[in-house]
Amino acid sequence: MAQRHFEGKEQAESYERYRVSPPQELIDEVLNFLRKRIQGYLDLAVDVGCGSGQGTELLAPHFLTVVGIDVSPAQLEIASSKEHAANVCYRQSPAEELPFEDDAADLVTSMAAAHWFDHPRFLREADRILRPGGCLALLSYTMDFELEYGERTSKLNEICQEFYAALHPFRKAYIGSSSVDLYKKIYDSVSYNDKEWHECLRCRMIMPLSGFIGLVETFSTYQGFLEKDPAEAKRLSQTITDRLLEEMGASSTDTEVTVVVKYFYILASKPQKS
Numbered sequence: 001m002a003q004r005h006f007e008g009k010e011q012a013e014s015y016e017r018y019r020v021s022p023p024q025e026l027i028d029e030v031l032n033f034l035r036k037r038i039q040g041y042l043d044l045a046v047d048v049g050c051g052s053g054q055g056t057e058l059l060a061p062h063f064l065t066v067v068g069i070d071v072s073p074a075q076l077e078i079a080s081s082k083e084h085a086a087n088v089c090y091r092q093s094p095a096e097e098l099p100f101e102d103d104a105a106d107l108v109t110s111m112a113a114a115h116w117f118d119h120p121r122f123l124r125e126a127d128r129i130l131r132p133g134g135c136l137a138l139l140s141y142t143m144d145f146e147l148e149y150g151e152r153t154s155k156l157n158e159i160c161q162e163f164y165a166a167l168h169p170f171r172k173a174y175i176g177s178s179s180v181d182l183y184k185k186i187y188d189s190v191s192y193n194d195k196e197w198h199e200c201l202r203c204r205m206i207m208p209l210s211g212f213i214g215l216v217e218t219f220s221t222y223q224g225f226l227e228k229d230p231a232e233a234k235r236l237s238q239t240i241t242d243r244l245l246e247e248m249g250a251s252s253t254d255t256e257v258t259v260v261v262k263y264f265y266i267l268a269s270k271p272q273k274s
Helices: 009-018 024-035 056-062 073-081 119-129 153-170 179-189 209-217 220-228 230-248
Strands: 044-048 065-070 088-092 105-111 130-141 146-148 195-208 256-269
Touching: 009 209, 024 056, 024 105, 024 130, 024 195, 024 256, 044 056, 044 119, 056 065, 056 088, 065 073, 073 088, 105 119, 119 130, 119 179, 130 179, 146 153, 153 220, 153 230, 179 195, 179 256, 195 209, 209 220, 209 230, 209 256, 220 230
Parallel strands: 044 065, 044 105, 065 088, 105 130
Antiparallel strands: 130 256, 146 256, 195 256
């Protein structure tokens, strides 16, 4: 059974503000995989569980049409209201009932969302709407982001690990104890012979410390803690922030740090018709 989370307006706004977009390097890996299997122009890309559209927009230059799909009206309202490419649109639908004809899509993606789907049903739907030679790309990242800040890097990451450990008991049972293990199970379930597993692509991005804290606060683990004990969750976040600032020798959460994100992903191609 699929899981539904992050559908409220406040959470959608936090996603738009703090969630990171996939790096261009990763999008290029997906496109290179696809172009080796489909020659000529690319018609349709479908981004499932698109949220507020950070990843969806990156596909726009490469396809005639890009459609972002999500179950949350709040997420889609944000995605649709912000400036976006003319060939991008958004539609409300569950991942397991995609509103497309058979053999319609060149690419079906999901960027940091597939873990919430009903995996057998979603994979059947992806197979149904993909054209022969079309590709499935499931991208995600581990939640143990690392920080880099000169000589203080090691100490900062010790504090971060304490943060993640405190949140781990609130991890949803549906996704298990390890995202990587969950996606490996999805990979094993993909019926195509032409498939690849990749782990791990390390990408660095610079953001203010407040952006990093806000990012962690969008995690389902933090949201679960916040739901159970709002005061204690906020206290934990503030304590971690204060400790990181002290270790950095900084006074403002506007101080920039380098955040290291570790991506893993599945690429698979639907067989050509014989």
